[in-house]
Amino acid sequence: EAQVTQNPRYLITVTGKKLTVTCSQNMNHEYMSWYRQDPGLGLRQIYYSMNVEVTDKGDVPEGYKVSRKEKRNFPLILESPSPNQTSLYFCASRAGGGLRQYFGPGTRLTVT
Amino acid sequence: AQSVTQLDSQVPVFEEAPVELRCNYSSSVSVYLFWYVQYPNQGLQLLLKYLSGSTLVESINGFEAEFNKSQTSFHLRKPSVHISDTAEYFCAVSDSGYSTLTFGKGTMLLVSP
Numbered sequence: 001e002a003q004v005t006q007n008p009r010y011l012i013t014v015t016g017k018k019l020t021v022t023c024s025q026n027m028n029h030e031y032m033s034w035y036r037q038d039p040g041l042g043l044r045q046i047y048y049s050m051n052v053e054v055t056d057k058g059d060v061p062e063g064y065k066v067s068r069k070e071k072r073n074f075p076l077i078l079e080s081p082s083p084n085q086t087s088l089y090f091c092a093s094r095a096g097g098g099l100r101q102y103f104g105p106g107t108r109l110t111v112t
Numbered sequence: 113a114q115s116v117t118q119l120d121s122q123v124p125v126f127e128e129a130p131v132e133l134r135c136n137y138s139s140s141v142s143v144y145l146f147w148y149v150q151y152p153n154q155g156l157q158l159l160l161k162y163l164s165g166s167t168l169v170e171s172i173n174g175f176e177a178e179f180n181k182s183q184t185s186f187h188l189r190k191p192s193v194h195i196s197d198t199a200e201y202f203c204a205v206s207d208s209g210y211s212t213l214t215f216g217k218g219t220m221l222l223v224s225p
Binding site for chain 2: 004033035040041042043044045058090092098100101102103104105106
């Protein structure tokens with residue numbers, strides 16, 4: 001089954017404790033993205049990657065890092081999480097020439 | 113730069129009533145337009161998209177959207193809603209190079225009996 005998976009689905013952590021949210025897709029898609037969803041703000045793109053070792057900032061990249069060492073994986077790293085990063089995070093992927101994005105189930109992060 | 117405005121944050125309707133969810137966009141270049149739906153506690157799913165050609169596009173579950181270039185709009189409509197249509201709906205725009213996808217803030221459709 002074609003899918004995008006994220007782990008963990010729920011995470012509660014404390015300020016300053018480094019964390020990684022993993023994202024994996026099994027569709028051999030070139031393009032992957034991370035979004036955060038906040039009430040009243042919709043989805044905002046954090047980072048995206050057009051292929052292995054090619055990443056670029058989205059609209060709200062501050063406080064986040066990403067890497068794309070393999071085509072299927074695109075982890076999101078928070079080196080020093082802060083409470084304003086409490087949010088619902090979505091990973092998405094699409095084929096290089098495709099227009100439809102496939103979204104993961106989301107990761108709900110709470111930073112206290 | 114492009115932007116999307118969804119004018120209503122919430123739209124309450126009764127079952128079997130018609131509904132229109134409004135979306136306006138701004139862009140200096142040709143665009144692709146999308147509607148995504150998010151059911152409670154789930155990720156987003158593509159509902160329908162406009163790329164080119166006919167300005168009226170339809171989804172498999174009865175929704176339709178019409179691209180209006182002069183009004184820079186892409187409103188979503190359904191003639192008769194069901195309880196199961198309760199969800200949040202996001203309009204999104206991309207330039208024709210599809211380098212980034214910009215979402216609106218979402219409209220919560222609340223269908224009651």
